[in-house]
């Protein structure tokens with residue numbers, strides 16, 4: 001059953017999503033009887049992907065974004081929480097049910113070179129995807145037609161120019177287009193795009209983002225767009241969620257979150273992006289992390305608000321109490337998990 005509202009039907013939904021990775025105990029830990037520890041990579045994350053909408057998940061590197069994508073893709077098992085596809089809880093690993101899920105929810109990775117096999121041609125990659133997902137038709141002509149249609153979807157035309165090429169014979173942008181075409185071979189409803197442009201040359205990023213936006217509209221896809229570049233979220237996403245050290249700290253429609261950021265961490269992210277109209281940041285290194293910044297340990301995460309060690313507005317309660325989601329009221333669904341927005345003496349929040 002589809003839950004509907006004005007923004008379109010919900011495709012994929014997570015609630016209370018949590019992932020703790022166990023840390024292997026060293027011989028010294030064993031000798032001293034130190035208790036097993038874990039990396040608290042994702043904590044109590046809620047997220048909704050709707051048909052025909054792009055949701056951006058923004059945060060510096062190490063904040064847990066890829067782990068969220070992998071949990072949604074059922075690649076990692078979760079510590080707790082739920083993932084629902086059209087309202088039905090899904091918890092699958094491998095096997096037929098996993099393949100049925102992957103057909104509807106596809107991952108796109110940051111590095112198209114690593115995700116395509118260098119010894120196989122474009123034709124091989126796309127044929128395999130079409131066949132696995134039963135979209136190759138029954139005749140050779142059906143298959144040729146499906147291959148051409150896939151390449152046309154990602155604007156690689158004429159198809160004959162690309163089908164027999166190997167990944168190294170393509171540019172970075174063309175490779176990412178092939179990786180997207182391969183994902184489309186499953187005829188999915190949701191795409192989880194994990195930093196899909198951050199390894200690409202600045203000059204071709206916009207083309208790939210425009211392609212994803214075009215696919216969202218033409219195929220009515222629900223897209224999760226993961227990025228460390230908040231400026232690109234404004235340009236490209238309908239809704240933006242900001243993640244810090246494993247927790248969601250702010251969310252709302254992209255225009256409001258990027259133009260009127262409420263959470264001090266979002267403000268820091270925006271201040272460290274020098275040109276708000278630019279849609280791209282340097283792929284890694286300084287651009288992926290704001291100034292004054294060492295992310296906190298996720299093995300022993302800060303108490304209360306996880307941002308309190310870096311926050312210019314820190315108050316005594318911040319180190320002690322976890323802030324709930326407070327509504328900001330200046331834009332559709334805008335909220336922030338920050339005690340600055342606690343206007344009531346009775347501490348109520350919209351969790």
Ligand SMILES: Nc1ncnc2c1ncn2[C@@H]1O[C@H](COP(=O)(O)OP(=O)(O)O)[C@@H](O)[C@H]1O
Pocket residue numbers: 021039041059060061062063064065066067068298
């Ligand atoms: N397989 C894993 N085992 C242990 N720790 C992991 C694993 N994957 C990610 N982590 C840790 O989880 C945290 C979040 O990582 P990740 O989700 O990759 O963040 P991001 O994508 O935002 O850079 C990091 O501290 C990272 O080291």
Ligand code: SF4
Pocket residue numbers: 263264265305306307308309311312313314315318323337338339340
């Ligand atoms: S809750 Fe406190 S420490 Fe956290 S962002 Fe708000 S003011 Fe800063």
Ligand SMILES: [Mg+2]
Pocket residue numbers: 065066067194
């Ligand atoms: Mg990542």
